[in-house]
Amino acid sequence: MQAYQVVIIGSGFGGQCAAIRLQEQGISDFRILERRDFMGGTWCQNSYPGAAVDVQSPLYSISSEPYQWSQMFVEQDELQRYTNMVIDKHGLRDKTTLNANVRQVRWDEERKRWIVETEAAGTFEAQILINASGPLSTPVIPNFPGRDSFQGKSFHTNAWDHSYDLRGKRVAIIGSGASAAQVIPAIAGEVASLHVFQRSPHWVLPRPDRRFSGFERWLLGFKSLHKLLRWGIYWGLETRVIGFKYSKTMLNVVAERVARKHLATQVPDPVLRKKLTPDFTIGCKRIILSSTLYPALSRANVKLHDKEDGIAEINAGGIRTAQGEQVDVDLIIWSTGYDATDGVISYPVLGKGGQSLAKVWEEFPRAYLGTAIPGFPNFFVVTGPNTGIGHTSAIFIIESQMNYILDSLKRLKQSGKQSIEVRPEAEAEYTRMIHSEMEKTVWKAGGCRSWYQSKSGHVIAMFPGFSFTYRWLAAHFKPKHHRFA
CATH class of the missing domain: 3.50.50.60 (FAD/NAD(P)-binding domain)
Structure with missing residues (x-):
């Protein structure tokens, strides 16, 4: 022992x-x-396509370990490098x-x-x-009827199989939360077809991302400036609690109005837009930050299945929906959370x-x-x-x-x-x-x-x-x- x-x-x-x-x-x-x-945990394990942080990087880091980030919301590979840097620095x-x-x-x-x-x-x-x-x-994988009978490939976003070539494949992704919102735009352009099975829609806000210039990254190398930016971001984000707890008016007037405008601007199809409109107060579920999800869901090779057209069973060839449609796929991606x-x-x-x-x-x-x-x-x-x-x-x-x-x-x-x-x-x-x-x-x-x-x-x-x-x-x-x- x-x-x-x-x-x-x-x-x-x-x-x-x-x-x-x-x-x-x-x-x-x-x-x-x-x-x-x-x-390394989350950011070394979750390497699915499109994986990125949804909190500004200068704040989403250990306070004693500032870093010269490449952009405001960094992607998984940079977070993995940062994680390994911290591990190695401290032995x-x-x-x-x-x-x-x-x-x-x-x-x-x-x-x-x-x-x-x-x-x-x-x-x-x-x-x-x-x-x-x-x-x-x-990770959680729901026990749909026939789940284990599927003869194709399947994996959870938490355990992405990078040896599997997605190009030209028929794919189903089950789940529409934060991970799915990153995976869908990352793979929609290379697969033959993508069926997205959504239990309920999420509110989506534009992702205010930007890359830092070389000069800005140089400035971030100064601890005092990094700390100033960090605290500026912190106090800006802290105001959200007012909406989450104290003022539904603030949520409705500010956040939900932005989300509805984002949806209307990026999804011109009224049928699809209706499927993507939540029926709960914004913030009740995790808010998704994405400027690429809605355009991906609007692609000709992507089909969104809502709860009325959800999964009745999984079979050897793919998924049979509640409407009786057989959706044959080569790959099932489980984006069903934890x-x-x-x-x-x-x-x-x-x-x-x-x-x-x-x-x-x-x-x-x-x-x-x-x-x-x-x-x-x-x-x-x-x-x-x-x-x-x-x-x-x-x-x-x-x-x-x-x-x-x-x-x-x-x-x-x-x-x-x-x-x-x-x-x-x-x-x-x-x-x-x-x-x-x-x-x-x-x-x-x-x-x-x-x-x-x-x-x-x-x-x-x-x-x-x-x-x-x-x-x-x-x-x-x-x-x-x-x-x-």
């Missing part, structure tokens, strides 16, 4: 931020476990075990250590366990007394600051329940969580004890506050059913407020909310 002070599960931005902060605090006795055979490859898919973690009450069992890399133990596997790491709410942690977690986290979260996932859970000492969840953010950079929230986690470790060391655990009443109070505030938001009251919600109907993916509010909460450690043992 390999023993460390800290074990971090996941090597994406969450795991990288945790490792960097630990090293800054002089903690070098840690190990990162990565289930894949490469490091994280030597701190990582690859192919270490976690089978189970359990708390040893007597020794006050976490035991981490992996499928192929052996067993690890640690005083502190940080889960940074991320909410967008477990288990990002009820399945936010994909492996079994056993805490004090052998209690199962899955059982604790049976009604809906919840955690103090979205990070700590009663009954699970020394266990911290990065991007846990209600830490998602719909208007700004997720990395800002991750770094805020790190403030709380590092404060917890500091307080634990000062206490002379071996474990720290959030009190049940503190978590319950925090959870009540979160879901009371959530009632005011468009994610709860916007008239849609989205992946932001758990099976119970609770909005789990999002934090119901300004990101600076979350940072303030995470930065003010409350000893009375915790117990040490």
Whole structure:
């Protein structure tokens, strides 16, 4: 058994931020476990055509690691280079075990250590366990009738097969969310036909992208100027919360009007335009930023199937629709998202007394600051329940969580004890506050059913407020909310 002070599960931005902060605090006795055979998380795994970030790059980056970005919304390959730069700069490859898919973690009450069992890399133990596997790491493929009978090629956007030549192929893409909105324009021009199966339409806004000139990139090399641009973008995006939570008028007058004009301008066909018009308040589901999706869907070789013409079954040759049409295809692309709410942690977690986290979260996932859970000492969840953010950079929230986690470790060391655990009443109070505030938001009251919600109907993916509010909460450690043992 390999023993460390800290074990971090996941090597994406969450795991990288945790490792960097630990090293800054002089903690070098840690190990990162990565289930894949490469490091980097989302932006190294998701390499589908058209993959790009939808938050401005100067903000969607680690605050201590500025970068001379090539454009405002960079594509996957540049994000992958950035990720690898961070990993190499901080020597994280030597701190990582690859192919270490976690089978189970359990708390040893007597020794006050976490035991981490992996499928192929052996067993690890640690005083502190940080889960940074991320909410967008477990792909979901719906179990349509006949799904396994299809004789052609199929894969999820999360596991794109680059060896497969799309040119001249008959393709179906199932799903119409953020990933599909990037894939569709990227492949529509090279496939023979493309059938898009849409469960419900999304609101789409123009993508305000631009490439930086050489001079602008040179300026971004100055940390002070990079920081100025970063904070300018941050405060501009933060105003969106006013619409998401406090003012539907702002959403309707500003955002929805822009979205409707964008749709009307780019989709002249009234039948197609009707299929692409949502029936819920903008913001209730993830808003898509794209200036190329609508033109791609308007191409002669692309057909959009809405819910009335959806999938009845999958068969050997392709898809039979609800209208009885047989759509023969060579390839099915699953762009059907992730288990990002009820399945936010994909492996079994056993805490004090052998209690199962899955059982604790049976009604809906919840955690103090979205990070700590009663009954699970020394266990911290990065991007846990209600830490998602719909208007700004997720990395800002991750770094805020790190403030709380590092404060917890500091307080634990000062206490002379071996474990720290959030009190049940503190978590319950925090959870009540979160879901009371959530009632005011468009994610709860916007008239849609989205992946932001758990099976119970609770909005789990999002934090119901300004990101600076979350940072303030995470930065003010409350000893009375915790117990040490």
